[in-house]
Amino acid sequence: MKKKFSNPTFRIIASIILGILIGVLICFVAIGLGYIHMNDGTLKEYSVKIFGLTIFDIKRVGSEMLGTPNNTSMMFIGVIISMILAIVVEIIVSLKNKHRKETAK
Secondary structure, three states: OHHHHOOHHHHHHHHHHHHHHHHHHHHHHHHHHHHHHHHHOOOOEEEEEEOOEEEEEEEEEOOEEEEEEOHHHHHHHHHHHHHHHHHHHHHHHHHHHHHHHHHHO
């Protein structure tokens, strides 16, 4: 497994996939908290926001709650998290490689 992480292409692909999964998890939790917030109060509608982006709109219609996703914002959050994760992983690997080269001298 360690050999696979020495390949930069594999690292970036793994970072992108992991970033998307983290983005999905964050959106899932935020939408769940939005529904909990709607159940607690007498709100007629509520917009679930992450980083200022509306990812989900919840409206109360009678006794039911209807949700409308904003897929563009959710995808954007996944892409941003993927990019940040890929950059952080590459910086960490670069610093480790630099440290190894300095200790080998």
